[in-house]
Amino acid sequence: MSLHQELDKLRGKALTDLKQIKDQDSLMALRIKYLGRKGELASIMALLKQVAKEERPQLGKLVNQVKRELEIAFLRVSKTIGDRKSQGIDFTLPGIKPPIGHLHPLMRVQRELEDLFRSMGFMVLDGPELESEYYNFESLNIPIWHPARDMQDTFYIKGGKPDNRWLLRTHTSAMQVRALEKYGAPLRAVVPGRVFRYEATDASHDHTFWQLEGLVVDKDISIANLIGTMKVFLSGIFQREVEVRLRPGYFPFVEPGFELDMKCLVCNGLGCRSCKQSGWIELIGCGLVHPRVLEFGGLNPKEYSGFAFGLGLSRLVMMRYKIDDIRLLLSGDLRFLEQF
Numbered sequence: 262m263s264l265h266q267e268l269d270k271l272r273g274k275a276l277t278d279l280k281q282i283k284d285q286d287s288l289m290a291l292r293i294k295y296l297g298r299k300g301e302l303a304s305i306m307a308l309l310k311q312v313a314k315e316e317r318p319q320l321g322k323l324v325n326q327v328k329r330e331l332e333i334a335f336l337r338v339s340k341t342i343g344d345r346k347s348q349g350i351d352f353t354l355p356g357i358k359p360p361i362g363h364l365h366p367l368m369r370v371q372r373e374l375e376d377l378f379r380s381m382g383f384m385v386l387d388g389p390e391l392e393s394e395y396y397n398f399e400s401l402n403i404p405i406w407h408p409a410r411d412m413q414d415t416f417y418i419k420g421g422k423p424d425n426r427w428l429l430r431t432h433t434s435a436m437q438v439r440a441l442e443k444y445g446a447p448l449r450a451v452v453p454g455r456v457f458r459y460e461a462t463d464a465s466h467d468h469t470f471w472q473l474e475g476l477v478v479d480k481d482i483s484i485a486n487l488i489g490t491m492k493v494f495l496s497g498i499f500q501r502e503v504e505v506r507l508r509p510g511y512f513p514f515v516e517p518g519f520e521l522d523m524k525c526l527v528c529n530g531l532g533c534r535s536c537k538q539s540g541w542i543e544l545i546g547c548g549l550v551h552p553r554v555l556e557f558g559g560l561n562p563k564e565y566s567g568f569a570f571g572l573g574l575s576r577l578v579m580m581r582y583k584i585d586d587i588r589l590l591l592s593g594d595l596r597f598l599e600q601f
């Protein structure tokens with residue numbers, strides 16, 4: 262058989278074989294068989310050397326023609342059977358969900374509260390976490406000798422003045438006088454934020470937690486305004502009636518002062534570790550703004566009055582989602598966080 266004939270035979274065989282091909286793997290095998298470095302076409306090319314010199318150019322041209330034709334044929338088949346991946350796809354399988362984050366339950370509740378209070382005409386303010394003794398204590402009628410400073414022991418920071426040191430704020434109340442200084446009266450503001458205490462931690466106490474402060478100052482503000490506002494916001498946030506009780510409470514910056522407790526939703530009032538077995542959760546401290554605080558804020562207490570409240574935002578989140586250990590909130594544990 263002449264080289265010419267052999268070439269023709271190879272061409273025919275390759276094209277017939279190609280017709281049987283149904284997937285990329287066998288296509289690749291076939292390509293190696295015919296067009297590979299040690300394939301059939303290559304061995305014919307090797308024989309070219311033995312051919313008479315005059316015939317060589319013409320035969321060489323023919324070999325190249327066949328090679329190009331086969332390459333195009335292989336390419337065409339490759340395109341029609343598609344790529345390796347698309348062959349095995351089952352389009353009915355559920356997709357792979359890319360892991361994306363979501364709001365922390367604290368932030369979700371905080372934003373809901375902000376919306377709620379905005380709808381009642383409140384400003385939403387932000388305040389510094391690194392605060393001075395003056396705003397955190399002094400201006401709230403808690404002088405240096407006051408025992409309330411011990412109850413809110415905190416982390417003092419180097420620097421500041423000996424009589425006005427820097428500290429991590431123990432409550433969002435520290436924004437009361439700052440807000441009065443900046444905006445004056447009438448004022449309606451809430452201040453959500455992170456606060457800190459030097460504290461032995463347990464299921465209901467952490468060294469870092471969230472509060473939401475509220476301050477309303479205007480003419481003729483009374484306890485009725487305070488209680489009305491608390492009711493609206495609690496039913497707004499829980500979307501149902503919740504049982505609350507009001508008892509006298511002492512805070513140096515309000516007079517009279519109250520503690521508003523909510524029936525524990527984790528145990529439904531039966532007693533559990535998040536309510537210290539009492540069935541009630543201390544949720545809000547509140548009262549009528551103390552005249553001295555109004556004075557510190559540059560207002561005349563004979564002209565203006567107001568109410569203030571401090572809501573335990575972390576506690577509220579615990580009630581809302583029935584979380585029985587406050588420390589979970591900042592644990593960073595994904596097994597916890599992924600439940601929300």
Ligand code: DAH
Binds near residue numbers: 474515546
């Ligand atoms: N700042 C208080 C605390 O952290 C809570 C509080 C009580 C805030 C009474 C108030 C208030 O505005 O009127 O314990």
